[in-house]
Amino acid sequence: MEKIHLHYEVDGDNFMAAGEASCDMKRVLKQLGFDSETIRRASICMYEGEINMVIHADGGTADVYVETSRIEIVLTDSGPGIEDVSQAMQRGFSTATQSIRELGFGAGMGLPNMEQYSDWMDVSSEVGVGTTVTVRIALGETA
C-alpha cells in the first residue's frame, strides 16, 4: 500500500465546533476500506487528541500517517505544556474549567482513552513550549 499523509490545522478558538479533523480522518479511513474496529480505535484517539488541543492548548496540528503496518497520529501544539505527564495520564485527572465541564468535557478520561485504544502512545511535553502526543494503531492482515 502507498503511504498516505493527512494534515489538519486544528483551530483553538471554537471548541463548540471541534471534531472536524477527526470526522474527516474517519471518512478517509472508511474510503480506504479499513475494518470498522480499526477505524473506531483510530477515531477515538484522534478525537481525544484533537479536543485536548482545542481545550487545553488553543489549537495545533494533526498529522495522520497511514502505512502498511500501522496508522500513526501525531498531535502537536504550542500550548502551555503538561507539567506532570504521568499525572495527566491518570484516569480522572483534569484541569478543565467549569464552563468546559458543562459541555461534557473534563472527566480526565481523554488521555487514558488514547492509551486504551492505541497499541503505542507517547506524550512529550515541555511547559511553556508545547505538547506532542503520538499514537500508533497496528494493522493486521485485513489492512
Next chain:
Amino acid sequence: MTVKEFATTLGLKNWTPDLDLDVPITGGYAGDMLSWVMGKAVAGSAWMTIMSNQNVVAVALMTDVACVVLTEGVEPDAALVTQANGRGVPLFTSDLSTYELSAWLGTALAAQ
C-alpha cells in the same frame, strides 16, 4: 431491533427525519461525560444522554453508536440538530428518564 422500531414504540421525537432509521440497535449506553462515552460506548448502541450541545454528534460518530436520545425532556441546541442532520447521526428526544429508556431497551434486547 432497529432504530426505527425503538423510536416508534417509545414515541421518541425524531429530529433527523431524512435519515435512514433501518439501522440495528445492538446495545445501549447511558452517560453524559463525553470521554466516558468515548471510552465505553459500544458500536451499535443507543446512547441516552442529557448533553445537548453539538459535540454530541462528533462523539456519536467516532464511537459508531446507532442513535442518540436526549432524555428527561432535554431540548437539543440548534447547532446539534444541524450537525446531526449534516453528519448523519439519528437524533431523538423524549420526556422519559434515562433510566426508563435504558430499562426498556435492556428488556427489549434481552427478549430478542
